[in-house]
Amino acid sequence: MLLPPSDWLPQAPLQSLDLDWLHAAGIEVAILRLDQIDPLISGNKWFKLVEHLKAADLAGAEGIISLGGAHSNHLHALAAAGKRLGFTTVGLLRGHAQDTPTVRDLQAFGMHLHWLGYGGYRARNESGFWEPWRAQYPQLHPVPEGGGGLPGALGCSAIRQQAVAQLKTLGWDDFHGWWLACGTGTTLAGMVLAEAGKHGVYGALAVPDDHGVAPQVEAILHEAGISNSTYELLDASRGGFAKVDAQLLEFIAHTEQASGVPFEPLYTGKALLALKQQVEAGKFARGTRLIFIHTGGLQGRRGFDGRC
Template sequence: MFAVTSPMPPAPLQRLHFDWLQSAGVQLAILRLDLVDPLISGNKWFKLKHHLEAAERAGARGVISLGGAHSNHLHALAAAGKRFGFATLGLMRGHAVETPTVLDLQAFGMELHWLGYAGYRARHAADFWDLWRERYPHLFPVPEGGGGLDGALGCADIVHQARSQLGQLDWQDYDACWLACGTGTTLAGLVLAEAGQHEVIGAMAVPAHHGVERNIQAILEPFASKLAPTSAMSFRTDEVLSSTGNYRLVDASRGGFAKTDSALLDFMAHHEAESAVPFEPLYTAKALMVLREAVEAGQIAEGTRLIFLHTGGLQGRRTFDLASARR
């Protein structure tokens, strides 16, 4: 059981050659975490690693976690449970609904409990897990999105994967990492792995009040003395929401979580066609669009070399594809 804790599959690192990059003299390589596994995809495999090791040490027979009807986290967790033979239970936001993700969760054998919206908001209460631990003592609780320190420590491996492939690009080094942020867990893991060597820039797919900065600080605080500030990359903008010597957060939410518009969808379609890399509109496309805006505004210096993380999430775009097909 819990064999998902085996070594991480490799994610290819490849150059992107968009016109706006070449015009500005900026080099960009994308780490294709979407290709590590067809179901336990993107950053989810990395975020689950230490949580599942903890579940195994605790002698659990499975895991319980939280998410919505399109949750990439629950999708990966349920797929891992089916593949490696452990029980999974999902505490669901809102009321019962049928989406491609929910149908997969059920097919993978995940037990679902719909909490409503008020019940889901109570997940931050100090006693939230008491009832569920009493009801399911054989299941190990995993934070929403695979977050927390264990999730971040697993994501630290992402940096090592990228660095091991720099020679294939004829790069000696890079200036910063750029990625979409939902909870900030993956960014925190990258900051830990970088240990001040390179800046990490998070394009927030959620508005500032969702607590991303607070989550990141909670993870990084015990390691503050070991995270020597790096020299800041040439990234200048009034849109920076938070900045330290190790990371920056910029707004990519376009007005709210899961908010999309025609400009974003057109951008995604164009860049998918040009690169043959599939994106999705909630995270990766938003992060790439904000990066283009920064490059075109002259906020990133000529000669800068960036690593862009494709954090996966492609299963979640199926609902958008279905909605587009109906229009």
């Protein structure tokens, strides 16, 4: 069995985000703390994994093989889940062998690693990529990078349910939209599917356009039979994936001090700074209520040598 006990469902608190720039604009933001659902299987990663695990279990697989980088939150959560639930995990990693806190954790959790180089990793979306890996690991179920695809998106429907169930604790009867960081676009696609047009979904791109987030989102929605949807992608990459600058780090430090909420610089920090910039540019009218999804990823902070 690859699945946890049926009564195990991670719960994330919804709380007000009290920041001066929101007060000045007359905008309310609640933050869904997915970073608090579990010490290791954190953030949106479990939600993206759960449908893949169900498919693997149904197929009689002994475990999961998937992809990511040397700081991958997805592989970290997958390896932790494999160790906790007792299934085999294999990771296909971008680049050449690196010693990072994340990689050390992957190894400690029992994940077997293969380093693909950069060219080999770029081939992950080509037809035939999985054939040699299926031959080498016929007992494992392949999962796309980041837990992507339609199964990953469908697992994110529970994120909406958790937030909506807590609106009354904030004194809200409704809200206007969601704001979240996007790495593959899977969680955003899942929120679009779960919303079915009721509320807008805003994705702050933590990666540049050439990472193909937009076509990945459209592919998921098309597979789900959705042709008209309400979402918007905005650039928050600050010049490229994993690009970190002094303004971003200063913003994270100030926000953490003001709110008591931890952020990291690759996804959640970039997403919140992009929201601040859009708020100050007048994108949202006074009285707007948004839910910011804290997608976790805090384990990745360790790769920044105390800079945040």
